[in-house]
Amino acid sequence: MKIIDILNQEKPTISFEVFPPKSETAFDSVKLATEEIAKLRPAFMSVTYGAGGGTSPYTLDIAKNIKSIYGVPTLAHLTCVSSTKDTVKQKIDEIKAAGIENVMAFRGDIPDTLKDSDRLNWDYKYAIDLIYELKSSNNNFCIGAACYPEIHPESATQKDDIKRLKEKVDAGVDFLTTQMFFDNNLLYNFLYKIREAGITVPVIPGIMPITNANQVERAIKLSGSFMPQRFKSIVDKFGSTPLAMKQAGIAYATDQIIDLYANGITNVHVYSMNKPDVAQKIQSNLSDIINL
Ligand code: FAD
Numbered sequence: 001m002k003i004i005d006i007l008n009q010e011k012p013t014i015s016f017e018v019f020p021p022k023s024e025t026a027f028d029s030v031k032l033a034t035e036e037i038a039k040l041r042p043a044f045m046s047v048t049y050g051a052g053g054g055t056s057p058y059t060l061d062i063a064k065n066i067k068s069i070y071g072v073p074t075l076a077h078l079t080c081v082s083s084t085k086d087t088v089k090q091k092i093d094e095i096k097a098a099g100i101e102n103v104m105a106f107r108g109d110i111p112d113t114l115k116d117s118d119r120l121n122w123d124y125k126y127a128i129d130l131i132y133e134l135k136s137s138n139n140n141f142c143i144g145a146a147c148y149p150e151i152h153p154e155s156a157t158q159k160d161d162i163k164r165l166k167e168k169v170d171a172g173v174d175f176l177t178t179q180m181f182f183d184n185n186l187l188y189n190f191l192y193k194i195r196e197a198g199i200t201v202p203v204i205p206g207i208m209p210i211t212n213a214n215q216v217e218r219a220i221k222l223s224g225s226f227m228p229q230r231f232k233s234i235v236d237k238f239g240s241t242p243l244a245m246k247q248a249g250i251a252y253a254t255d256q257i258i259d260l261y262a263n264g265i266t267n268v269h270v271y272s273m274n275k276p277d278v279a280q281k282i283q284s285n286l287s288d289i290i291n292l
Pocket of ligand 1: 047048049050051077078079105106107108109110125126127128146147152153154155160161162164165168177178179180206
């Protein structure tokens with residue numbers, strides 16, 4: 001099933017993101033965790049691809065498994081930076097052969113090891129190049145792409161970022177998923193600006209439940225997200241008590257999600273980080289709100 005058809009149903013749904021194992025030794029435990037999350041029957045599940053510009057051999061294995069055993073629609077992530085045209089085309093063929101209809105098209109982060117001069121030789125410089133590739137040769141994928149309520153860190157201004165986002169969407173994006181954020185007003189403000197700029201595709205807010213204090217620094221470093229004082233107080237108070245921090249982090253994420261539904265958002269994507277207990281708890285907190 002295509003994600004855009006799920007979004008067009010306009011009823012509150014929840015979806016989860018998982019990540020593939022980095023090595024074969026971790027494959028079985030990751031497979032198990034993602035299966036536990038699939039058993040919750042979310043609207044769909046996304047499976048990330050590499051990091052720091054790297055590739056991922058296991059994204060498709062995990063996505064195929066979830067789809068075939070649990071019938072949960074899957075969204076395979078794909079990045080293009082520092083990949084050759086041949087590698088990307090092969091990956092696209094593999095996604096198609098696996099019967100996966102939804103692809104999230106990213107540029108990917110620029111690997112630290114790459115020099116600026118190497119950029120000249122890249123086959124793909126931005127996500128838009130991958131979107132053109134996915135649209136070519138009649139693939140008929142439902143295509144998602146990233147957006148950044150607090151601006152992509154490489155953009156000089158939000159105006160520039162939204163201009164590039166509009167070009168990316170016009171290239172053939174069906175829906176957008178946001179970078180994590182911890183203050184919903186940032187999202188509402190962003191939505192207002194992109195709608196004004198003529199971007200009309202559905203936007204799925206991405207919510208990251210912070211369930212331990214160590215995650216905070218990493219999440220901010222990765223996303224550059226603003227941490228509201230209300231959230232900082234939670235970390236200050238409960239950060240050194242793991243169970244309390246987990247409970248408070250899940251409650252904070254739940255609160256954010258309920259506010260999003262209350263303000264007209266239909267699907268919310270939860271960065272569940274391969275943690276079935278966290279996914280389950282959030283889902284059950286919303287059991288009378290979302291359509292299961
Ligand atoms: P782009 O859309 O290409 O934008 C990157 C920057 O370039 C922006 O500043 C943009 O404004 C600018 N830009 C765009 N086009 C042009 C142009 N033509 N000329 C000049 N400037 C331009 N990374 C992974 O490696 N694997 C994943 O699975 C993954 N999943 C993610 C999921 C979500 C929901 C999000 C939000 C991010 C994810 N990322 C993932 C991280 C993502 O790869 C990085 O944020 C990356 O730095 C940018 O990717 P992009 O697709 O947004 O890039």
